[in-house]
Amino acid sequence: MPALRSRTVTHGRNMAGARALMRASGVANSDIGKPIVAVANSFTEFVPGHTHLAPVGRIVSEAIHAAGAVAREFNTIAVDDGIAMGHGGMLYSLPSRDLIADSVEYMVNAHCADVLVCISNCDKITPGMLMAALRLNIPTVFVSGGPMEAGRVTLTDGSVRSLDLVNAIADAVDETISDEDIDLIEQNACPTCGSCSGMFTANSMNCLTEAIGLSLPGNGSVLATHTARKALYERAGATAVELAKRYYEHDDDSVLPRSIATAKAFDNAMALDIAMGGSTNTILHLLAAAQEAGVEYGLAEIDAKSRTVPCLAKVAPNVAKDKTYYMEDVHRAGGIPALLGELNRGGHLHTDVHSVHSPDLTSWLDAWDLRGGKATEEAQRLWHAAPGGQRSSTAFSQSNEWTSLDTDAEGGCIRSVEHAYSKDGGLAVLRGNIAIDGAVVKTAGVDESIWTFEGPAVVCESQDEAVEKILNKTVKEGDVVVIRYEGPKGGPGMQEMLYPTSFLKGRGLGKKCALITDGRFSGGTSGLSIGHISPEAASGGTIALVENGDLIRIDIPNRSMELVVDAAELDARRARLEATTGYHPVNRERPVSAALRAYAAMATSADKGAVRDVDAITRLTSPQAPQPVG
Numbered sequence: 001m002p003a004l005r006s007r008t009v010t011h012g013r014n015m016a017g018a019r020a021l022m023r024a025s026g027v028a029n030s031d032i033g034k035p036i037v038a039v040a041n042s043f044t045e046f047v048p049g050h051t052h053l054a055p056v057g058r059i060v061s062e063a064i065h066a067a068g069a070v071a072r073e074f075n076t077i078a079v080d081d082g083i084a085m086g087h088g089g090m091l092y093s094l095p096s097r098d099l100i101a102d103s104v105e106y107m108v109n110a111h112c113a114d115v116l117v118c119i120s121n122c123d124k125i126t127p128g129m130l131m132a133a134l135r136l137n138i139p140t141v142f143v144s145g146g147p148m149e150a151g152r153v154t155l156t157d158g159s160v161r162s163l164d165l166v167n168a169i170a171d172a173v174d175e176t177i178s179d180e181d182i183d184l185i186e187q188n189a190c191p192t193c194g195s196c197s198g199m200f201t202a203n204s205m206n207c208l209t210e211a212i213g214l215s216l217p218g219n220g221s222v223l224a225t226h227t228a229r230k231a232l233y234e235r236a237g238a239t240a241v242e243l244a245k246r247y248y249e250h251d252d253d254s255v256l257p258r259s260i261a262t263a264k265a266f267d268n269a270m271a272l273d274i275a276m277g278g279s280t281n282t283i284l285h286l287l288a289a290a291q292e293a294g295v296e297y298g299l300a301e302i303d304a305k306s307r308t309v310p311c312l313a314k315v316a317p318n319v320a321k322d323k324t325y326y327m328e329d330v331h332r333a334g335g336i337p338a339l340l341g342e343l344n345r346g347g348h349l350h351t352d353v354h355s356v357h358s359p360d361l362t363s364w365l366d367a368w369d370l371r372g373g374k375a376t377e378e379a380q381r382l383w384h385a386a387p388g389g390q391r392s393s394t395a396f397s398q399s400n401e402w403t404s405l406d407t408d409a410e411g412g413c414i415r416s417v418e419h420a421y422s423k424d425g426g427l428a429v430l431r432g433n434i435a436i437d438g439a440v441v442k443t444a445g446v447d448e449s450i451w452t453f454e455g456p457a458v459v460c461e462s463q464d465e466a467v468e469k470i471l472n473k474t475v476k477e478g479d480v481v482v483i484r485y486e487g488p489k490g491g492p493g494m495q496e497m498l499y500p501t502s503f504l505k506g507r508g509l510g511k512k513c514a515l516i517t518d519g520r521f522s523g524g525t526s527g528l529s530i531g532h533i534s535p536e537a538a539s540g541g542t543i544a545l546v547e548n549g550d551l552i553r554i555d556i557p558n559r560s561m562e563l564v565v566d567a568a569e570l571d572a573r574r575a576r577l578e579a580t581t582g583y584h585p586v587n588r589e590r591p592v593s594a595a596l597r598a599y600a601a602m603a604t605s606a607d608k609g610a611v612r613d614v615d616a617i618t619r620l621t622s623p624q625a626p627q628p629v630g
């Protein structure tokens with residue numbers, strides 16, 4: 001039987017000081033010796049996805065106490081990508097993921113906690129916490145803050161539009177839209193607290209923790225404002241204590257994160273992601289999480305999956321014909337269990353997986369899949385949770401219910417495999433001379449008319465240069481915008497290119513240009529936007545050799561992208577570059593702090609999840625030293 005990790009500080013005469021301090025922080029005498037649950041909250045007023053989480057930490061903690069354990073809450077940082085976007089702030093976004101993972105590890109290990117509850121929500125917080133949970137491998141439950149309600153605006157001409165954050169960004173550069181309408185759009189794009197309302201990175205990751213089995217059904221889709229989320233928080237606290245008892249009292253290691261997040265569970269989560277056309281960032285984060293879990297799951301596995309799993313849902317920014325669906329519509333159609341149910345009926349899931357709430361996939365889907373015929377009353381009720389339609393920045397501010405659910409597998413928000421949008425999934429891995437180690441594209445967001453594309457390169461040495469060239473009309477119909485030196489090392493921090501992709505759209509070039517980069521994208525990006533090109537320019541990738549006017553050929557059905565320049569010429573360019581500037585951007589002024597340089601020194605490429613390789617420092621400082629194996 002594994003001893004409670006907290007025994008180190010709760011037992012023995014020599015730990016009297018530690019216990020004295022625990023009492024001073026409010027732990028009752030009678031609670032000393034009970035399992036300690038670390039509640040990693042990510043409350044911050046900076047981010048709408050996290051601004052409502054202060055009371056959530058208390059609810060989870062009370063549920064933990066009621067179930068017989070001690071809750072100790074602490075906070076992590078959280079960067080709002082949408083606010084950091086488009087300026088130097090975005091350099092901090094991806095590195096914050098690894099900082100969050102480390103800070104959870106620091107708190108849990110420093111204080112000998114036994115169990116972990118992760119209250120996450122936005123882009124880097126869920127993956128950072130996921131990495132920590134898999135690294136620590138103690139019983140863990142994830143529960144997120146929930147999605148934002150979709151926006152709705154009545155424009156000056158009386159027309160009504162649904163909208164989200166990305167519309168506000170793209171419409172701001174559309175010269176056909178008046179200042180009055182832009183103001184209305186800004187006022188209404190983000191009406192409530194929660195993670196932005198589409199299938200953007202935050203929601204994609206929260207859906208993934210649900211599919212992988214580390215959070216409760218409904219985690220990815222119940223709206224942040226809805227009272228139904230309260231039950232989710234209470235159950236998360238109680239479930240964490242139940243898992244603690246199973247592990248520490250009954251030696252049941254099936255509850256551990258690495259027993260749940262197996263290679264098969266990763267594969268199921270990826271199937272869900274591909275079927276929903278999730279954010280390309282999920283690929284980066286799953287690669288990072290798999291390494292923490294010690295699971296062999298890489299781009300090759302993702303590529304294989306994307307060739308067999310169909311696209312079953314198109315959620316904003318992806319458009320289903322003329323209808324835009326948001327997370328609230330996914331929820332009304334039965335949420336993640338409904339998608340998993342459809343995938344399972346189509347033979348696309350591994351069935352020998354389990355979760356924090358169910359011993360196997362069958363009991364999981366029987367209880368929660370709205371379309372499986374056996375869903376419990378609790379599940380049916382949950383899927384009725386609807387938007388409130390009122391501006392609100394507080395949790396549990398409304399209890400609206402849908403009058404009917406969307407069970408239309410033919411033409412509704414979630415389709416069956418027989419009625420898929422496309423046989424190919426919503427994400428793909430491309431390779432070629434310009435991306436030898438791979439690149440990724442969200443195919444669900446690319447118009448089929450440009451699945452094959454060839455055009456001349458417009459080379460930009462930074463995101464800022466790309467924005468300038470798009471807005472000053474240097475970029476024309478048919479061009480391929482190449483943004484380089486924005487990778488994990490080169491940026492550093494691998495910024496999201498939401499502004500360039502949105503501005504292309506805003507200029508009416510969304511279906512007429514391609515954009516390729518060693519940086520990454522927001523989940524809100526759509527169009528022929530290919531990112532994560534590996535190796536990146538700063539690591540000597542071929543993208544560093546592209547010159548203005550070079551032809552670039554993209555072929556999504558055949559999963560390829562080529563720089564149409566012969567090998568001898570590329571060799572000559574490489575020799576010239578290495579003899580002059582090296583792999584650095586020319587004429588780029590960018591202040592990079594010491595904190596970011598520390599990340600850059602260790603950052604691996606996107607095809608490795610852009611995680612930090614600490615041994616890189618050893619190699620730099622003592623190249624002769626024996627290197628770790630494996």
Ligand SMILES: CC(C)(O)[C@@H](O)C(=O)O
Nearest residue numbers: 081082200201522523524
């Ligand atoms: C701001 C967004 C839309 O959340 C973006 O950062 C994403 O990655 O989806």
Ligand SMILES: [Mg+2]
Nearest residue numbers: 081123201522
């Ligand atoms: Mg993001």
